[in-house]
Amino acid sequence: MVKLKINGQEQNWDGDPDLPLLWFIRDEIGLTGTKFGCGQALCGSCTVIIDKQAVRACITSVSDAAGREVTTIEGLHPTGDHPVQKAWRQVNVPQCGYCQAGQIMQAAALLADNPKPSHDQIREAMSGNICRCGCYQRIENAVHLASTGV
Amino acid sequence: MNILTNPKKLRGFEKHIKIENVSRRSILKTLGLAGGFVLAAPVMMRPSFAYETGAGKMPHGVVVDPRVFVSIAPDGMVTIIAHRSEMGTGVRTSLPLIVAEELEADWSRVHVQQAHGDEAKFGNQDTDGSRSTRHYLIPMRQIGASARTMLEQAAAKRWGVPAGEVKAANHEVVHSASGRKLGFGELAADAAKESVPSIEGLKLKNPKDFRYLGKGEISIVDLHDITTGAAHYGGDARLPGMKYAVIARPPVTGGKLVSFDGAEAMKVSGVEKVMEVKGWPWPSKFQPLGGVAVIARNTGAAIKGCNALKVTWDDGANAKYDSVAYRTELEEAARKPGLVVRKDGDAEAALKSADKVIIGEYYLPHFAHASMEPPVAVANVKGDKAEVWAPVQSPGGTREDVAKTLGIPEENVTVNVTLLGGGFGRKSKCDFALEAVLLSKELGVPVKVQWTREDDVRHDFLHTVSVERIEAGLDKNGKVIAWRHRSVAPSIASTFAAGTVHQAPFELGMGLIDNPFEIANLQCENPEAAAHTRIGWFRSVSNIPRAFAVQSMVAEIAHATNRDPKDMLLELIGSPRIVNLSSVKDPWNYGEPYDSYPIDTARLRKVVELVADKGGWGRSVPKGHGLGIAVHRSFVSYIATIIEVAVDDKGKLTVPRVDTAIDCGTYVNPERIQSQIEGAAIMGLSLAKYGEVTFKDGKVQQGNFDDYQVIRIDESPAVTNVYIVPPASPDTPPSGVGEPGVPPFAPALINAIFAATGKRLRAMPIGKQLEA
Ligand code: FES
Ligand code: FES
Numbered sequence: 001m002v003k004l005k006i007n008g009q010e011q012n013w014d015g016d017p018d019l020p021l022l023w024f025i026r027d028e029i030g031l032t033g034t035k036f037g038c039g040q041a042l043c044g045s046c047t048v049i050i051d052k053q054a055v056r057a058c059i060t061s062v063s064d065a066a067g068r069e070v071t072t073i074e075g076l077h078p079t080g081d082h083p084v085q086k087a088w089r090q091v092n093v094p095q096c097g098y099c100q101a102g103q104i105m106q107a108a109a110l111l112a113d114n115p116k117p118s119h120d121q122i123r124e125a126m127s128g129n130i131c132r133c134g135c136y137q138r139i140e141n142a143v144h145l146a147s148t149g150v
Numbered sequence: 151m152n153i154l155t156n157p158k159k160l161r162g163f164e165k166h167i168k169i170e171n172v173s174r175r176s177i178l179k180t181l182g183l184a185g186g187f188v189l190a191a192p193v194m195m196r197p198s199f200a201y202e203t204g205a206g207k208m209p210h211g212v213v214v215d216p217r218v219f220v221s222i223a224p225d226g227m228v229t230i231i232a233h234r235s236e237m238g239t240g241v242r243t244s245l246p247l248i249v250a251e252e253l254e255a256d257w258s259r260v261h262v263q264q265a266h267g268d269e270a271k272f273g274n275q276d277t278d279g280s281r282s283t284r285h286y287l288i289p290m291r292q293i294g295a296s297a298r299t300m301l302e303q304a305a306a307k308r309w310g311v312p313a314g315e316v317k318a319a320n321h322e323v324v325h326s327a328s329g330r331k332l333g334f335g336e337l338a339a340d341a342a343k344e345s346v347p348s349i350e351g352l353k354l355k356n357p358k359d360f361r362y363l364g365k366g367e368i369s370i371v372d373l374h375d376i377t378t379g380a381a382h383y384g385g386d387a388r389l390p391g392m393k394y395a396v397i398a399r400p401p402v403t404g405g406k407l408v409s410f411d412g413a414e415a416m417k418v419s420g421v422e423k424v425m426e427v428k429g430w431p432w433p434s435k436f437q438p439l440g441g442v443a444v445i446a447r448n449t450g451a452a453i454k455g456c457n458a459l460k461v462t463w464d465d466g467a468n469a470k471y472d473s474v475a476y477r478t479e480l481e482e483a484a485r486k487p488g489l490v491v492r493k494d495g496d497a498e499a500a501l502k503s504a505d506k507v508i509i510g511e512y513y514l515p516h517f518a519h520a521s522m523e524p525p526v527a528v529a530n531v532k533g534d535k536a537e538v539w540a541p542v543q544s545p546g547g548t549r550e551d552v553a554k555t556l557g558i559p560e561e562n563v564t565v566n567v568t569l570l571g572g573g574f575g576r577k578s579k580c581d582f583a584l585e586a587v588l589l590s591k592e593l594g595v596p597v598k599v600q601w602t603r604e605d606d607v608r609h610d611f612l613h614t615v616s617v618e619r620i621e622a623g624l625d626k627n628g629k630v631i632a633w634r635h636r637s638v639a640p641s642i643a644s645t646f647a648a649g650t651v652h653q654a655p656f657e658l659g660m661g662l663i664d665n666p667f668e669i670a671n672l673q674c675e676n677p678e679a680a681a682h683t684r685i686g687w688f689r690s691v692s693n694i695p696r697a698f699a700v701q702s703m704v705a706e707i708a709h710a711t712n713r714d715p716k717d718m719l720l721e722l723i724g725s726p727r728i729v730n731l732s733s734v735k736d737p738w739n740y741g742e743p744y745d746s747y748p749i750d751t752a753r754l755r756k757v758v759e760l761v762a763d764k765g766g767w768g769r770s771v772p773k774g775h776g777l778g779i780a781v782h783r784s785f786v787s788y789i790a791t792i793i794e795v796a797v798d799d800k801g802k803l804t805v806p807r808v809d810t811a812i813d814c815g816t817y818v819n820p821e822r823i824q825s826q827i828e829g830a831a832i833m834g835l836s837l838a839k840y841g842e843v844t845f846k847d848g849k850v851q852q853g854n855f856d857d858y859q860v861i862r863i864d865e866s867p868a869v870t871n872v873y874i875v876p877p878a879s880p881d882t883p884p885s886g887v888g889e890p891g892v893p894p895f896a897p898a899l900i901n902a903i904f905a906a907t908g909k910r911l912r913a914m915p916i917g918k919q920l921e922a
Contacts, residue, residue, distance in 0.1 A: 016419035023450030032386040033379020042855040073379030080378035096238030097376035098571025134832025136866040
C-alpha cells in the first residue's frame with residue numbers, strides 16, 4: 001500500500017506501485033487537469049509539483065511519490081488566482097489550452113525557485129514544455145509578468 | 151417556457167435554406183473517381199449583403215434560426231449555442247460573440263453552450279477549411295438580429311407602442327419616449343411567442359456601433375477553466391464503470407491481424423481483458439484500422455499491457471513503402487509530363503525559346519499532426535443507443551459514422567463535443583471514436599480509448615509527401631515568360647478510393663492552378679502518384695508544398711537575375727487585377743464563389759508592401775543574418791511574411807524576428823487572429839526545421855517528440871509581429887485565419903537562410919543541412 005498526499009488530501013494505492021503517477025491522478029483519483037501528451041517526459045503536459053519541484057507525472061511512479069506532497073493544477077491555488085494563473089489570463093496565453101496546465105505548473109515551480117528570472121532563464125526553464133499551438137511568445141511574456149507582479 | 155428555443159416549431163427558414171443531404175465522405179468518395187461530382191448551386195440567404203459564400207454548399211448547409219441558437223432564462227441569462235468545435239482558434243467564443251453583438255446582449259450575461267453533433271438542427275459543423283467565420287459571420291448576425299427583433303416586438307406589445315419606437319440596448323429593451331425599460335429576462339417568455347422575422351426584413355446593426363466585433367477585447371470563454379485545469383478535453387469524461395483501452399494497430403497501413411497472444415499482457419496488474427478490434431480494408435476512409443485492444447482499470451495498465459502483447463500481422467500491400475525510394479519515384483515522375491491542369495498560352499514553346507531556364511525541384515516529406523492531445527474518445531453503447539464524448543472537428547460526420555458502424559439510426563447517437571487539445575485536421579477523422587463505440591458495444595460498459603503519442607505519429611492521416619518542380623523561362627531582359635509547375639503527391643482522395651493517382655480539385659486549387667502570377671505562358675501539371683499510407687488534411691494542406699516551391703523559386707529567379715526578392719515578387723504578381731482562371735476546369739477556390747472571393751492581386755501586393763514596410767525589408771542586418779520574404783493566398787486570405795534568421799558558423803539556426811501581414815477581410819476578433827498567426831509561425835518553424843515522417847518496410851520510423859521533434863520555447867522566434875489589414879468596407883467578405891499563416895513561413899525562412907548563408911535548401915526539413 002502506497003500512501004501519498006495530493007493537493008493536501010491523503011490518498012492510498014494498493015495496485016501496481018509502478019503505475020505512473022499521471023494515471024493514478026487522472027484515472028484513479030479523477031483529477032483530470034493534468035494532461036497526457038507523450039508518456040516519455042518529452043512534452044511537459046503532465047507536469048505536477050512534488051515538494052516544490054516540477055515533475056513529469058508520466059514517468060514518476062506512484063511509489064516514487066510515497067509520503068510526499070503532490071500538487072496538481074487543481075491544487076495550485078484555491079480560486080485559481082496564483083500569480084502565474086492571473087498572468088496567463090491577462091496575456092491571453094492559451095490557444096487550445098491542452099498544454100497549459102503543465103506550462104503553468106512549470107512556471108509556478110520556476111518562480112518559486114527564482115522569483116525574477118531573465119528572459120533566457122524563462123526560455124530555459126520552460127523548454128521541456130511543448131505547446132503545439134505555439135503560444136511561446138505569450139508564455140514568455142506571462143511568466144515575466146507574473147514575476148514582476150500581476 | 152421562458153426560452154426562445156422551441157425545436158418542435160417550424161423554423162420558418164426552410165425556403166431559404168438548401169439542405170444538401172450528402173456527407174463530406176460521400177463527396178470524397180466520388181472525388182477519387184473519374185467524372186467528378188458537382189454539387190447543386192448554393193442557396194444562401196442574405197439578400198442585404200454584398201457577397202455570397204459557399205456555406206450553403208456544405209453538407210446540411212446553414213441554419214439561421216434564433217430558436218435553435220439562442221435561449222433566454224427568466225433571470226436574463228442568455229445562452230448561445232456554439233456549434234463549431236474549439237481547437238484553439240477561439241471559434242467557441244467568436245461565433246457566439248457575433249450573435250451577442252447583434253442581440254445587444256451584455257457579454258457578461260452570456261453563457262456559451264457547446265452543441266452536440268446534429269447537422270439537421272444546427273447546420274454544417276465540420277470545423278475545418280478555415281471556414282467558420284467566413285461562413286457564419288452573416289448567419290450569426292442574422293440569428294442575433296432575429297432574436298433582438300423578437301424581444302423588441304414583445305416589449306412593444308407589452309407597452310402598446312409601435313415596434314419602431316422601441317430599441318434593444320445592453321440587455322434590455324427601451325422605450326425612450328416614455329423612459330420605460332424591460333430586461334431581456336422579463337421579455338423572454340413573450341418573445342418566444344413572437345414569430346421569427348423574415349431574414350429579408352431584418353435590420354442589422356451598423357458596424358460603427360459594434361461593441362465587440364473587430365475589437366479583440368473579449369477573452370475566450372474557456373480562459374479561466376484552462377488556467378485552473380477545469381476545462382474538459384476528450385480524455386476528461388468519466389463514467390461509472392468505465393474501462394480504459396489502448397490498442398495495438400497494424401504497423402503497416404492496410405495490414406491485418408493474423409494472431410495474438412495476450413498471456414503476458416493479462417499478467418499486468420490492472421489489465422482485465424485482451425480482445426480483437428475490428429478493422430476495415432484499405433483504403434479504410436475514417437474507419438478504424440483494427441488490431442488488438444487491452445482493456446484495463448486505468449490507462450497506465452492498458453499501456454503496459456499493450457507493450458506486453460505478442461502480435462503477428464499480415465503487412466499487406468504497403469509492406470515495401472520506403473521513403474527514400476518513394477522520393478526517387480516522385481522525382482522521376484516530376485521530370486516527365488503529367489496531366490495538364492492549367493494551360494495559359496504555350497509554356498512548352500516559351501521554355502524552348504527562353505534565353506535562360508531556371509529549374510527548381512523541391513521535396514516536402516510527410517508530416518504528422520501531433521496535436522498536443524493525442525486522439526482519445528469515450529463511448530457508452532447500450533442496446534441500440536450510443537453516446538460519445540470526443541474531441542472531434544466533425545461532430546455531425548462522427549454521428550453519421552457511429553450510426554453506420556453500429557447499424558443504428560442516427561437519432562440514437564449522441565456526440566458530445568469536448569474541447570480539442572489541438573486538431574490541425576487530424577480530428578476531422580473520427581476513427582478513434584469509432585474504436586471506442588466498437589469496444590463499448592462488445593464489452594457492454596463505457597470505454598475510453600486512449601492513443602499514445604506513438605500511436606498518433608505512427609497511425610496518423612499524414613500530410614502528403616511531394617515533389618514540386620518548377621521551370622521558369624526568362625527572356626534576355628530577365629523577364630519571366632514561361633512557368634511550368636509540376637506537382638506530384640499522393641492525394642487525400644486515396645484514403646477514400648482505391649487506385650487514386652491524381653490529386654483532387656481541392657488539392658490542385660491550393661497554390662497550383664490558382665497561381666496568381668502575370669505570366670503569359672503558364673502551365674500546371676499533375677503527374678501520377680499512388681499512396682501507401684493514409685493521407686489526410688494537415689493545417690493548410692497542399693498549400694505548404696506549393697507555397698514552398700513557388701516562393702522559393704521567386705527568390706531563386708531574383709538571385710539569378712540580380713534583383714531584390716521583394717521587387718521580383720511584385721513583378722511576378724504583376725498588375726493589380728482579378729486573376730482570370732478560365733483555363734482551369736475546376737478552380738475550386740476553397741468552395742467559395744469566385745465573384746465574392748476572386749484572386750485579387752491588388753490585395754496580394756498590398757500585404758507584400760505592408761509587411762515590407764512594417765517588417766523593415768532591406769534593413770541592414772548583422773553578419774550571419776538574412777531576411778527572406780514570401781506571400782501566399784490560401785483559404786481566400788492573403789498573407790505575407792518576412793523572417794530574419796541568424797545562422798552561426800556551426801550551422802545553428804535562430805530566428806530573431808518574424809513579421810506577418812494578413813488580409814482576411816472583415817474580421818471578428820483581431821486578438822485571436824494574432825494568436826493564430828503567432829502559432830502558425832511556430833508550426834511553420836517546426837515543419838521547416840524538423841517536420842518529417844519517414845517509412846521503411848512500410849512502417850513509420852518515428853514515434854514521439856524525441857524523433858518527431860517540434861519547436862520548443864528556447865528555439866522559438868524572439869518576436870513575431872502581426873499586422874492585420876483593415877477590411878476595405880464592412881461588406882468585404884471574411885476569409886480564413888486558422889490555416890493561412892503556415893504556408894508562407896517555410897519559404898520565407900528558406901529565403902532568409904539563403905540571404906544569410908548563400909545556401910539554397912530545396913528539401914524540407916532543414917535538419918542537419920546547414921551543419922555541413
Ligand atoms: S506526458 Fe509527461 S512529459 Fe509528456
Ligand atoms: S495551447 Fe494548444 S498545445 Fe499549447
